[in-house]
Amino acid sequence: MITWLNWLSPILVLLTGSISASYAQASKPIITLEQIDPQFSNIVSKTANAVIIADGFEWSEGPLWVERHKMFLFSDVKKNIIYKWTKEKGKEVYLKPSGYTGSVPRGGELGSNGLGLNMKGQLVICQDGARAVSVMNAPLDKPKAKFIKIASNYKGKKFDSPNDLAFLSNGDIYFTDPPYGLEKNVNDPLKEAPYQGVYKISKDGKIVLLTDTITRPNGIAFFPGGKTILIANSDPEKPYWYAYDLDKNGLFTHGRIFYNAKAATKTADGMPDGLKIDKQGNVFATGPGGIWVFNRKAKLLGKIRVNDLASNCSLSADEKTMYVTSNHRVLMIHLR
Template sequence: MIKQLSVMLLAAVSLGMMQPSPETIGSIERLDPELDKVISPGARAEIIATGMDWSEGPLWVERHKMLLWSDVPRDTVWKWTEKGGKEVYLTPSGYTGSIPRKGEKGSNGLVLDPKGNLVLCMCGDRRMARMDAPLDAPQPKFITLADNYKGKKFDSPNDAAYSPAGELYFTDPPYGLERQHNDPLKEMKFQGVYKVKKNGEVVLLIDSISRPNGIAFFPGGKQLLLASSDGAAPNWYIYDVNENGLSNGRIFYSAKNQGQGLRGAPDGMKINKNGYVFSGAPGGIWIFNRSGKLIGKLSGLKAPASNCTLSGDEKTLYITNDMNILRLKLRE
């Protein structure tokens, strides 16, 4: 009887009548009881898509119930839906030039502007741009939002966030240049964090972080969090936001002397409506409260977790984990 039941279940799966359960990965480390407010006991991350070269920049689009992310080496944005699974969404996504090049040429961070248009950090083109097509009919047509500061080209815009005022903030590390900091095409002497005003003016906000990476606003938009992926300064920095730029910069949390032997660094992140921070970090995703206390981790991942995004109701966290895309159910 048990053998017959097993055969019937396998047949149902093969005919599409039943879907196999997604593979789980990693484990939750509860470093503080406060984590129970964020993640339910027993939660596990699931692999919902795989086969990427290097996944980055996840974006949940609530209106279309779809997840988008960049596959940077493949110069492609992928799409995932519960019904359709993984599909190519847009290619090319970061490099529209005609001269063949290596390195991280595709898009990286993805974000929606205040009007709901897709904005991409285009590493290969070294610009911030808006896709000139509807979200449900994507095309590789782009309108440049910013590609230089005072006449000098950016290195490779990496991650971005819109402020509540509708201004675009983004980071510009050297990762998209073929030889990074030593690339002959590099025009800046520093790595910058920038703001694009509504009139298109580009403002340099910070030039003192050697590898600026993830960027996110706390609820209310009066504080900004930045991640430094430099192994010599693996920190998250917090700044006060004002009309003149950023001020009162200080370390929010430092991973110095932590995570030895683990892959990954302070990277892309998202902050929920209650001020909890989810960030790519050594070994997986680290979770902080608004005061900068590390309250938990998703650890035990075999590859770096580069970034994450929240569903519209903030009950699900989607994670770009190198070749995999993960889904982690949060507290209801």
């Protein structure tokens, strides 16, 4: 039987560049705005709108806008691929494999996850399957699956699955290491460390454990100035965002809960996950129901509710556009 959605689908594809496989999603707005504080409308316009720019992924993650090449990169963690999206050509395979390069077949989250650019403009990749943080040994505009591992273990114990990363202006790289890339999670026989860690890769290559007390460390970002860092905890028992100040050596001090999302997890799907912080110190954090917007003092200003699980987000250079990895889809949101 031909339904109204069957004949409307081609029209929606033309309008959005893609269409979700879910009829339920197609019948709902991609995003809705929830203003909690008047400041919200200064950050997210009341006329903000979203379009689906790519679809058909198993689990999209690791969004990165690359201003120099006007391209948006993101990972499909389960397909072991980094994709590229441009306005001119849409979705293209950028790098495959992106994480796991072994010859023994395996399942789970075997590809890349978080992506970023170091001070040299090189692509730095959290490789879930390879259990390492690596640099792509090729120019950004001529990608090749050649990697230089810059962190693969701490004191001889392999990482579980580096997930997301943040950069200090001095060249240090901070990253989270949850168990999600291991096929059996925390019960995987290949797990070597008895904790989940947040680490620093110093510019001299030294690996430093910053904390082993966050149960499921995930998204990570610095506030402007690089003196405070925010970390998401994707744990149903402790769905918190944590903040830490940095001492003169770049180590964590004054750890505290930035915001507790426990109540929201009872009424909306999702956990604190990926996040970004803009130049003004406003936080865009994926969490239960969509993207939570905070000021730097942890005041919740509002939410961009997404009709699917949002995993992470990235801002354009002018911070007027946000790219969101959302389960099987990627969204472009015009904030203002």
